[in-house]
Amino acid sequence: MLRLALRLFWRDWRGGELGVLLTALVLAVGIVSTLGLFIDRLQRAVELRSATFIAGDLVLQSPRPVPADWIAAACAAGLREAEVLRFTTMAFRGDAMQLVSVKAVGEGYPLLGRVGIGASPEGPLEERDRGPPAGEVWVDARLLPALGVAIGESIGLGATELRVGAILRKEPDGGGSLVAMGPRLMMNLADIGAAEVVQPGSRVQYAYLFAGEAARVGAWRAGIEGELLPGQRFVTVEEGQPRVSRALGRAESFLMLAGSLGVVLAGIALAMAARRYTERHADYVAILKTLGLTVGAIRGLYAGNLLLLALAGIALGWLCAWVLQAAVFAVLGDLLGMELPAAGMRALWLGAGTGALSLLGLATPPLLAMAGASPLGVLRRERTPAAPRGVVYASGLAALALLLHWYSGDWRLGLLVLGCLLASAALVGSFSYLLLRRARLPGMQAQGMLRLAFAALQRHAALNALQTLVFALSLMLALVMVLVRGALIDDWQRELPPRTPNHFLVNIAPSQLERLEEFLAGRGIAHAGLYPMVPGRIAAVNGAPPRVEDGEELNLDREFNLTWSDTLPAENRISAGRWWGAQAGDEVSVEAGVARALGLAVGDRLTVQVGAERFDVTLSSIRELDWDTMRPNFFLVFPRAVLEKHAGMWITSFFLEPDRKLVLNELVREFPTVSVMEMDAILAQLRGITAQLALAVELVLALLVIAGALVMVASVQAGLDARFRESAILRALGAGRRLVLGSLIAEFALLGMFAGTLAAAGAETVAWLVQTRLMDLAFRVHPLLWLLGPLAGAVIAALLGVFTCRRVVDTPPVVVLRELA
Structure with a gap:
């Protein structure tokens, strides 16, 4: 049996039968391995770079x-x-x-x-x-x-x-x-x-x-x-530099999402290729059965063939992945500006596991079901036996779920990707099939190329619906990554705008406030507001000792910096309750993180301790604020009348250009008791690492878009046989090459336009889920996406379709008809 399996493998290899399936397998292993190697090296480099923020691990x-x-x-x-x-x-x-x-x-x-x-x-x-x-x-x-x-x-x-x-x-x-x-x-x-x-x-x-x-x-x-x-x-860098930790966390989520989507694309490509391989081998299975081979023997034969295919595909996928990531880093390593450590073996094993599990879960069921084909049915050109849909779907979903969890190590991300994939596939597939089945009416009204295109869409509604699904999913995944990438980089840039305050002044005495403001104004320096600062802590909540909620972190032993203000501080937003007006009482406004950690709600009574004195206040509002603005921010804010009697120093921040640093010497001479905190070094480091992260994100996105295009090509190849037959018949009946080529372009453009529209809708929805639920980013609607989605879908599908189907119009009709006979 092994000898026969080797002969079958060699025969298929020489005849090109294994080309599509092997290409899909190499693509599956290559996509995941390349992304894995790429992401692994980037993560190691970024972690090494970020660790320099504390000069050690x-x-x-x-x-x-x-x-x-x-x-x-x-x-x-x-x-x-x-x-x-x-x-x-x-x-x-x-x-x-x-x-x-x-x-x-x-x-x-x-x-x-x-x-x-x-x-x-x-x-x-x-x-x-x-x-x-x-x-x-x-x-x-x-x-x-x-x-x-x-x-x-x-x-x-x-x-x-x-x-x-x-x-x-x-x-x-x-x-x-x-x-x-x-x-x-x-x-x-x-x-x-x-x-x-x-x-x-x-x-x-x-x-x-x-x-x-x-x-x-x-x-x-x-x-x-x-x-x-x-x-x-x-x-650690996470505790010592929370900004860096947050940027790294979001970049890691993006990279894991990109890799997970690469796994999905690889699985789709392999499933499409297995379908075509099954259809093309029905004749050979019938011949083997007429020669006396049992169903079990045929299944063993093809199982051996799959094993050889897996070994060849994994080896070639590894080689392609290693060469590609090495070439990319050789060209762009200097641009990244980071030392790039060698990648580990996990990415390669993950690629191999993806190929093996994809073959087992997505390609094996239809190939093994093919052994049930009857010789008479093949001669009559009846439909090739297929595995029960429940088996195919269950095995495919199990393989994808296992791969997603293995890759990301995050069950939330795996479930989110798989759930969005299933929902998108169901909606896109249903809409595509229903629309394509009703393509006859506009097709009857069209002329020439468009008439042929609409007829082809209607005639192969099931196949075209599947291709639309693949197009839409591939395009949707690419659009999701574009949207998330944009939100990610925009968020990083918003955190560090060009004139972010880079100096803090602390220990400002109340008697120095007026002179300090005059000093800064006289030199054209705008400060971010002057705030009093009083150390204190929460001693009790509703008469009981404060308790940190499960899953939250807050050090109750340390003192907070308290302040008072008649107006809501800049960059603060009330999320619950109300801000006090002119008739403020014994109230307090608490930062949302502290309120969440202590389980506080509007109306609670807090006992606050400042020095040896304790006093009670009512929680009147909860504030959301951005700790990354480099402005003075406070956990607890009181009305002036509540806290003014407690002696305290003041604080402010401002931006000063690097070439004006000597102003600080003047400031220190005039205000010797005021302490200056310079933040230039950390801001420069933060901007450097976010720029490197942004470039890394863009490189991964480019690789994912290329992977999506290759999956689209694999989906078109799955329907090549039917297109060969139709093109040969049309040309034998007198249709010119230009007419056939034009109808193919129109058909793929229509498919792409429809797929692009569905992809835009899906991308907007998935991007909202990823940004708000996974990465904690703000979301906004993208009107331009609804124009670019259909347009990009039409252009890309037309180009890829014509590129893949060029042999359909170049092969003489007599050659195709002779093979059919």
Whole structure:
């Protein structure tokens, strides 16, 4: 039997019979493997890039030195480690003094990323993989004029003097602490002792950086997490940089969605190809049965054929996928601006599993059912036996569901994609069949090419409905990705508009407010509003201790920053209740996340503690706000009369152009007690990583669109035999090549236009579900989609149809009729 299977495989290979099925299998394996390799490398690159935001994979923050055995255990686990100290102190040169934000870095810093230095603020950037050497400091450019010092000269720091070696222009973890009081000064940890700036009682933030394999980092963290003392905590990029985490999460959802849709496209292509292969092999099965082979033997024969096909398809699919992703990254790697690690083997195994499961679930049932064909039925050209529809549908859906879950690892995403696919297939298939069955009336009124096109649409309503379904689904999936991609990138760009505030002023005394506003206005600087800031916490809810709801996270031990305001702060929106008017009472407005975490509702009574005093207020409104605006935002907002009596400092934020940084020196001289927090470094890093994510998303989208086009080609190939026969008959009856070709173009254009209309409707619906339910993005209707969908469908279907069917009009009628005879 094996010998016969090999002969059958070789015969089909030489005769081109395996071409369509093998192409579909290679396409299935290739689509999933290429997307998998592509996405895997992108995710690894983005994760590596994002980890530089904290200069390592994990950071342990502490207000005091940690036990030495913790560090020893990390080193024993194969992790790399570096120590960083952050504190504020005075730097001086002669009579000039300036408060600086010091970062003392140990050997090995940074574990991930590079430090950027230069001789000037705008000149060439030199990147280093370590901090300054002992005896040297790298400083913020605005410290030089503040102290009247130049590069190469020394400044005083505590009990020692250190040489200014370069201007510090980039730190991988520049936004790690978020609070940079004064210009940055980076020094070597070895100089701390000589400087004598860290004494018992000094306010110092210790940070211990760790990097290594994710499993080892996680195991070490789990081993000591239970020993952490108050004030000590672990920070990952998700916790330390929530903006980056959110961007990465949404990009990962997009990439998983793209890969899942690639799995669906691969399954459709294989099912279409298996159908054509079955129809073309009916004659051969009849001959085998007349020669005495049993149904079981024939099924075994074709099962062996499928096994050989699977091995060949998987090998070729792997090869194509590896070459394609390597070529894409070779061309676009520099454009991405990221180091691209090698991909793992999971993507290749996933591609192989997709091919094998697709063959098993989508191609095997019709091929095995073909063994039931009777020789007499084949001679009479009766319909080839098909597997029971329930078996085909159940096996196909089971295979797709398993593949989607395996690929995404997210049951919500898998169910969403599968549910949308089934609903779209049912609606599109039904509408297509009903419309095409009624194509006779407009066809009778048309002339020439259009008449032939409408006649073909009506004559093969079932096949054309299937092709319309494939066209519509492929186009819909592409449109969904375009819409989601647009929403994703627009959302990233909205989070970081060009003039996002890049400086915060804190510790503003009430007596300084008027002078500070005059100072900023006199220099053309618009601030985001001045807000009082009072530390406090929620002590009770309706007379009982506050309790965090299941599944929510909120640290009730830490104090919140409270404020008061007569008007609703900018970028805030009331989602429940009402904002107080002129007659405000003892009320409070709570941020939606806190309200959700504590299970709060409008009308609840909250006990708030400020210092040693407690007071009760009524929750009158719940606010939605955008934490990414770089404006002062608050969890709890009170009317002025409730909180004004509690002494507090004020805060504001503003945008300042990079070439106007010296204004900060003036501000610090005039307001020495006001602290300046500079956010330029983290904003630059955020813009860089979102730009790289956007390009990665666009590349994946391009691959998915190409995959959709290939699936469309496979669907057209499934109906080639019928088109050969009809073209031969028409040309034998006197129809010219131009007429036949024109009718094909018109037929596919009509199919594409209808499919594009259905695809636009489906894409709008699915995009709404994905954006609002999966990615937490705002949704808006896309009117242009309803014009582009039908137009793109008509053009693409016509081009692909003519390209695929060109042999139909080029093959002489006598050749086709002789084969039919």
